[in-house]
Amino acid sequence: xxxxxxxxxxxxxxxxxxxxxxxxxxxxxxxxxxxxxxxxxxxxxxxxxxxxxxxxxxxxxxxxxxxxxxxxxxxxxxxxxxxxxxxxxxxxxxxxxxxxxxxxxxxxxxxxxxxxxxxxxxxxxxxxxxxxxxxxxxxxxxxxxxxxxxxxxxxxxxxxxxxxxxxxxxxxxxxxxxxxxxxxxxxxxxxxxxxxxxxxxxxxxxxxxxxxxxxxxxxxxxxxxxxxxxxxxxxxxxxxxxxxxxxxxxxxxxxxxxxxxxxxxxxxxxxxxxxxxxxxxxxxxxxxxxxxxxxxxxxxxxxxxxxxxxx
Ligand code: ACO
Numbered sequence: 456x457x458x459x460x461x462x463x464x465x466x467x468x469x470x471x472x473x474x475x476x477x478x479x480x481x482x483x484x485x486x487x488x489x490x491x492x493x494x495x496x497x498x499x500x501x502x503x504x505x506x507x508x509x510x511x512x513x514x515x516x517x518x519x520x521x522x523x524x525x526x527x528x529x530x531x532x533x534x535x536x537x538x539x540x541x542x543x544x545x546x547x548x549x550x551x552x553x554x555x556x557x558x559x560x561x562x563x564x565x566x567x568x569x570x571x572x573x574x575x576x577x578x579x580x581x582x583x584x585x586x587x588x589x590x591x592x593x594x595x596x597x598x599x600x601x602x603x604x605x606x607x608x609x610x611x612x613x614x615x616x617x618x619x620x621x622x623x624x625x626x627x628x629x630x631x632x633x634x635x636x637x638x639x640x641x642x643x644x645x646x647x648x649x650x651x652x653x654x655x656x657x658x659x660x661x662x663x664x665x666x667x668x669x670x671x672x673x674x675x676x677x678x679x680x681x682x683x684x685x686x687x688x689x690x691x692x693x694x695x696x697x698x699x700x701x702x703x704x705x706x707x708x709x710x711x712x713x714x715x716x717x718x719x720x721x722x723x724x725x726x727x728x729x730x731x732x733x734x735x736x737x738x739x740x741x742x743x744x745x746x747x748x749x750x751x752x753x754x755x756x757x758x759x760x761x762x763x764x765x766x
Contacts, residue, residue, distance in 0.1 A: 460479035461479075461481065463478075463479065464478070464479060464480055464481065464484075467597075468597055468668060468669055471595075471597075471669070473597060473598070473599040473602065474597055474598050474599060475599045475600075476542040476543070476599075476600065483664070484668055485543050485544065487661060487664065487665060487668075487670065488540075488543055488598050488601065488670060489540055489543045489544075489545050491661075491665070491670065492536055492539050492540040492543070492598075492601050493536075493537070493540045493545070493550045493553070493554075493559060494559060494560050494561060494562075495536050496532075496533045496536035496537045496540060496550070497533075497550075497554045497559055497560070497561035498561040498562035498565065499529050499530070499532040499533035499536060500529070500530070500533040500554075500561075500739070501554075501561045501562075501565045501735050501739060502529055502561075502562065502564075502565045503526050503529045503530060503533075504565065504735055504738055504739075505565060505567075505568070505569035505574070505578065505731075506522060506525065506526050506529075506569065506575060506578065507526050508569060509522060509569060509572065509574075509575055510522050510523055510526065512572065513572070513575075514572060518622075521618055522575065525579075525614075525615055525618065528611045528614075528615070531611075532608045532611070535604040535607065535608065536601075536604055536608075537550060538600070538604070539598075539600040539601045539603075539604045542600045543598075551743070554739070555736075555739065555740055555743060557727065557736065560725055562651060563647065563650055563651065563721060563724045563725050563729065564582050564585075564647050564648060564650070564651050565731070565735060566724050566729030566730060566731045566732045566735060567643070567644070567647050567729065567730060567731060568730055568731055570640075570643075571636050571639070571640060572622075572626075572636070573622070573623065573626055573633075573636040573637045573639065573640035574640045574643075574644070575619065575622055576619050576620070576621075576622030576623035576626060576637060576640060577619065577623065577637075577640035577641055577643070577644040578619060578644065579615050579616055579617075579618050579619015579620065579622060580616060580619035580620045580622075580623055580686075580689070581619075581641070581644045581645065581648040581686065582619075582644065582648050582651070583612050583615040583616040583619060584616045584619075584648070584682065584685070584686060585648045585649070585651045585652065585682055586612055586651070587609060587612045587613060587616060588652075588678055588681060588682040588685070589651065589652060589678055590605055590608060590609050590612065591605075591609055592671070592672035592673055592678070593605045593670075593671075593672075594606050594609060595669075595672060596669065596670050596671075596672075597668055597669040597670055598670065601670075620689065620693075623637050623640075623641070623693055623695070624692070624693060627693045627694050627695055634694075634695075637693070637695060638695050638696070641690070641695055641696075641697065641698070642698045645697055645698050645699065646698075646716055646717065648682075649679055649682070649683065649713065649716055650716055650718075650720075650721045650724075652675045652676070652678050652679040652682070653675040654675065654718065654721065655675065655676055655718070656674045656675055656676045656677075658718075659674070659675050662674055662675060679713075680710045680711040680712070680713070681711070683702065683711045683713045684704065684711040687702060687704075687711065699713055699714045700714070701713065701714040702714070
């Protein structure tokens with residue numbers, strides 16, 4: 456029977472069709488998806504912090520309203536993704552516990568500080584831009600609930616990217632000091648945003664199997680070079696530069712070549728040693744503690760409703 460189930464699973468994958476929660480799946484498939492989808496959810500939730508910190512300092516009412524909406528979207532993305540992860544059989548409480556105790560990873564990028572208003576632009580343009588480049592192919596991920604969650608998330612992410620670009624565009628057309636602030640933000644976020652795509656292919660332990668299962672459709676390096684090609688063009692519109700003298704399009708391979716990235720720094724950040732790791736985790740734990748009364752009230756209410764249904 457196990458063999459038959461495996462054959463059915465393989466046929467669905469070969470067909471480019473979708474695995475749904477009640478279908479049989481190999482335990483390793485379930486495990487790697489739970490890992491990736493929950494890490495993705497945690498990233499959305501932790502990723503609210505650098506921008507939420509700027510809501511009170513946004514330079515106008517309009518910018519404030521936009522930023523609030525964006526941070527709220529990220530909370531929503533986290534919720535769809537936790538729901539998708541739960542369909543694989545691990546409860547939300549357990550996933551949350553893995554984050555709060557530091558057992559689960561979340562994206563490296565959110566462990567860097569957002570120092571200036573221009574960073575809100577660089578985060579939107581580069582960080583959300585990298586997120587889209589990585590996530591558009593995930594809309595076709597073989598696991599149904601994940602792929603479907605990605606569709607809506609990508610639509611919202613493209614708004615986020617445009618608002619970031621527009622912040623930088625306004626600054627780049629502003630005073631000398633504003634232009635300098637925009638360039639400085641790009642300089643600081645360029646490398647970390649390229650690292651969001653994960654380690655180089657030869658050091659990516661999960662890629663091969665995840666691509667065979669059609670969870671990932673492209674390799675880390677492949678998506679990274681595509682993204683660099685996109686921003687290499689867009690930065691010209693800003694009249695600013697990318698901090699990468701080696702950046703060029705290689706005719707022969709048809710790929711963009713960028714400078715070597717600091718992978719030691721990446722490893723240190725994903726192990727918890729980034730400039731903001733401790734701060735982000737402390738903030739998340741505090742928010743969870745402070746939200747205890749909401750969870751208790753919701754549980755008490757649900758209990759009461761259930762009682763009155765019985766009566
Ligand atoms: N930040 C933190 N951890 C990372 C990162 C990163 N940028 N890139 C890779 N890792 C981790 C992997 O989770 C894996 O850890 P584990 O095996 O200990 O669990 C390890 O480094 C090795 O990497 P890979 O073998 O390449 O892992 P994988 O095949 O999962 O690829 C990738 C990594 C590309 C990030 C993939 O998981 C993915 O596409 N995830 C969905 C997108 C996502 O999570 N985006 C979050 C940021 S975007 C946003 O929230 C706005």
